[in-house]
Structures are given as C-alpha cells and as structure tokens.
Amino acid sequence: MGHRDSGKFRLAALSWVAVALFIALQGFSAGAVGQSSPATGAQAGQQQGSDGPVLTERPAPKAKSLVIPEGRIKLDVVVEDSEGSPVTGLQPWDFKIVDNNQPRKVLSFSAFSDAGVRPDPPVEVILLMDTLNLPFQQVSFVRGQIGDFLRQNGGKLKQPVTLIVLSDVGIRFQPRPSTDGNAIATVVEGIKGSVSMINPAMGGDGYVERFQRSARAMDNIAQNEARKPGRKLLIWVGPGWPMLNRPANGYSEKEQRRNFDNVIELSRVLREARIMVYSVAPATGATPNALYYKAFLSPVKTYRDAEFGDLALKVLVTQTGGRILGPDNDLVGQINQCVEDASAFYRISFDPPVAEHADEYHDLSIVVNKPGVTVRTNSGYYNEAAAH
Structure with a gap:
C-alpha cells in the first residue's frame, strides 16, 4: 500500500x-x-450544531522552487542614470551580456536595493588609508577627513566598514567590519604619522619598493576577502603607487611572464572576491602624470604586452567598475560617493564559451535596455581552457 x-x-x-x-x-x-x-x-x-466539524478545502500544495545554478562568471553590476543616481527595478530581460562581441545567456539574476531586497551579508566598505604613498605632510589631513566620514550621523554607519592602514612596515587590518563609526574613528585618531623609510632619497629603488609593497598589499587584501561571502567596496585613500616606466633595456621574457601572471591572478581574485576598487585622493598640487594610467587600459592578452603599469591603482579601479575621484580636499564627499554604490546593484552570471587556450582574455560589456544609463562592472576576464 x-x-x-x-x-x-x-x-x-x-x-x-x-x-x-x-x-x-x-x-x-x-x-x-x-x-x-x-x-x-x-x-x-x-x-x-454550529460547533460541529466543518468541511474546509485542502490548500493547494506549494509549488516547488526552481533553483537555477549560477554561471561560472559572476558579476556585480551598478546601473546609473544621467545624473549618477542608481537605476532600480530592472529585470533580467533588460540586460544583455556581450562577451568578445558575442551574446551570452543570463543564467542567474538578482536585484538589490535599500528600498527592496537587501543583500545578505550587507555590502562591506573597506577603507584603506595609504600612508605608504601619501606625502608625510598630508597624513594628518587625510586622517582627519576619514575621521569626519566615520563620525557622520552620530557615528552610525550605513554599511559595515573595515579599516586597513598601509605603511612602510606592512598592512594592518581591523579584525572585523563594524557599523560603529565612532569606535573606528577612535582607532584612526590613534594612527601616528611618521617619515617613511622609503623616501625620494632612494631614487628609482624607492619607487620600485613602493610599487611592489602596494601591489602585494592589494593582492593580500583580495585573497583575504575572497574567503568571505558578499560584495565589497575597496576605497583606497591616497594617490596610489608609482607607475614604473619600462626599463631602458626593456623587460626580460621572465619579467614579462611574471608580470602577466600577476595581472591574470589579480584580475581573477578581485572578481571572485567581489571587490570593486575606488581611488580617493587629496589635492597634491601639480599632477602632470595624472592621466598616464590611461595608457595601460588596453587588455593584456599575451605576456609580451604585460608591464608594471598594468597593475596601477587607477587601472584596477577601471577594470573592476569602480570610481576615480579627486584629487580635491573634500575626501568625505568622495568617500560618500563611493559608498552610494552599495545602495542598489544587480548580480548576474553566465557561462563563458569554451576557451581555445589557457588565460584567454575576454572583453566584457553589459548593455542595459534603457536610454541614457551608465553600466559599471568588470571590463573583462581570463578564461580557462576546458580540462581534458
């Protein structure tokens, strides 16, 4: 039976x-x-009588939820109107994924906003104070501006914040994110400025040292955040690290291959950690090379194209869909603009095509079926050949 x-x-x-x-x-x-x-x-x-049993209709069985697995490539997407305000209410059919000029099917879709479904866990703001690359005389000013941001609204932060300090002795992490801005501000106020041991007197060696330490710190942060769920906004407060010129005698093949491996690894881990990078900078006077980073925005498709400049801060910002703000002395306003990206975003995924070889670069473009909008997300990814 x-x-x-x-x-x-x-x-x-x-x-x-x-x-x-x-x-x-x-x-x-x-x-x-x-x-x-x-x-x-x-x-x-x-x-x-009226107290007797009453026949009632049996409720219809609940429909089983249809679980659609995510695709291999997952993207966080910010959509803004012409005034920079977030665009909400979009549906899956409003998005078109273009991978190397070919359309790809949206396999999963989620929409998040303050007024609708909120992400769980909430978006984390990683606030990095870069004393390694800041001029000594600006450290105190930047410290005060970060404190002012944290103490807004009585110290009640809209998003959980993690503080990181980068100096010539390494990086120091806040143990866990917090929405208590007053408590974090107290920590910031205790940061003492000191003259860096890596200074202009070191010449080119000093630039190389700052570049290596900064890029390594970025990788360490991304590797650490990749172990944690949820989306993150990494706001780098400082001018960024030096953009090293190609050596007069060029790169050796070994150096180029190492640079290429670093570019691929950092691109992958930042995307998988769900990190958008932001550049927030104080005014520093004349900046003749402020736009030099644009020379490195072209995709690095082979090891022969790889240079140190491909790992510059503003290049990573552009590739992850973040913002480049400043330089000006309203750091509080700059940071607030960055944090606004947590208020509304979309999460979509797709499967990439079969790669012809390992580390095959793919250009990405997300097109939204709405006039006058701007879409920010990862600009590309490195596809892997299928295992045999």
Whole structure:
C-alpha cells in the first residue's frame, strides 16, 4: 500500500474510534446504530450544531522552487542614470551580456536595493588609508577627513566598514567590519604619522619598493576577502603607487611572464572576491602624470604586452567598475560617493564559451535596455581552457 493509501487508512481508523467514543458517551446501543441510516455531511453538521466539524478545502500544495545554478562568471553590476543616481527595478530581460562581441545567456539574476531586497551579508566598505604613498605632510589631513566620514550621523554607519592602514612596515587590518563609526574613528585618531623609510632619497629603488609593497598589499587584501561571502567596496585613500616606466633595456621574457601572471591572478581574485576598487585622493598640487594610467587600459592578452603599469591603482579601479575621484580636499564627499554604490546593484552570471587556450582574455560589456544609463562592472576576464 502506498503512502497516500496508508494515510487514508489511518484517518478512517481514527474516525471510527471517535464515533464509538461519541456513542458511548450518549448511551446509545449498538443495535440503534445498526438501524440508523448514515447522515449526509450537511445533515451531520445540522445535527451537531454550529460547533460541529466543518468541511474546509485542502490548500493547494506549494509549488516547488526552481533553483537555477549560477554561471561560472559572476558579476556585480551598478546601473546609473544621467545624473549618477542608481537605476532600480530592472529585470533580467533588460540586460544583455556581450562577451568578445558575442551574446551570452543570463543564467542567474538578482536585484538589490535599500528600498527592496537587501543583500545578505550587507555590502562591506573597506577603507584603506595609504600612508605608504601619501606625502608625510598630508597624513594628518587625510586622517582627519576619514575621521569626519566615520563620525557622520552620530557615528552610525550605513554599511559595515573595515579599516586597513598601509605603511612602510606592512598592512594592518581591523579584525572585523563594524557599523560603529565612532569606535573606528577612535582607532584612526590613534594612527601616528611618521617619515617613511622609503623616501625620494632612494631614487628609482624607492619607487620600485613602493610599487611592489602596494601591489602585494592589494593582492593580500583580495585573497583575504575572497574567503568571505558578499560584495565589497575597496576605497583606497591616497594617490596610489608609482607607475614604473619600462626599463631602458626593456623587460626580460621572465619579467614579462611574471608580470602577466600577476595581472591574470589579480584580475581573477578581485572578481571572485567581489571587490570593486575606488581611488580617493587629496589635492597634491601639480599632477602632470595624472592621466598616464590611461595608457595601460588596453587588455593584456599575451605576456609580451604585460608591464608594471598594468597593475596601477587607477587601472584596477577601471577594470573592476569602480570610481576615480579627486584629487580635491573634500575626501568625505568622495568617500560618500563611493559608498552610494552599495545602495542598489544587480548580480548576474553566465557561462563563458569554451576557451581555445589557457588565460584567454575576454572583453566584457553589459548593455542595459534603457536610454541614457551608465553600466559599471568588470571590463573583462581570463578564461580557462576546458580540462581534458
């Protein structure tokens, strides 16, 4: 007997027990029961009065939720109107994924906003104070501006914040994110400025050292955040690290291959950690090379194209879909603009095509079926050849 028939059998048995108990309480004889005709459902209800059993409709079974697995490439997407305000209410059919000029199917889609579904865990803001690359005389000013940001609204932060300090002795992490801005501001106020041991007197060696330490710090942060769920906004407060020129005698093949491996690894881990990078900078006077980073925005498709400049801060900002703000002395305003990106975003995924070779670069473009909008997300990825 199936489960459904067994259930009916048990219900029938329980009903007869209830009838027998009712008869016993009323003093009826078994013979009288045998002579009576069975009552209809309506009659039974009339005989037992308004307190008797009432027939009700069985609710329809709940529909099973359809779980669609995410694609291999997952993207966080920010959509803004012409005034820079977030665009909400978009549906999956409003998005078109273009991978190397070919459309790809959206496999999963989620929309998040302050007024709708909120992400769980909430978007984390990673606030990095870069004392390694800041001029010594600016450290105090930057520290004060970060403190002012944290103490806004009575210290009640809209997003959980993690503080990181980069200096010539390494990086120091806040143990866990917090929405208590006053507590974090107290930590910031305790940061003492000091003259870096890596200074202009070191010449080119000093630039190389700052570049290596900064790029390594970025990788360490991304590797650490990749172990944690949720989306992150990494706001780098400082001018960024030096953009090293190609050596006069060029790069050796070994150096180029190492640079290429670093570019691929950092691109991958930043995307998988769900990090958008932001550049926030104070005014520093004349900046003749402020736009030099644009020379490195072209995709690095082979190791022969790889240079140190491909790992520059503003290049990573552009590739992850973040913002480049400043330089100006309203750091509080700059940071607030960055944090606004947490208020509304979309999460989509797709499967990449089969790669012809390892580390095959793919250009990405997300097109939204709305006029006058700007879309920010990862600009590309490195595809892997299928395992045989």
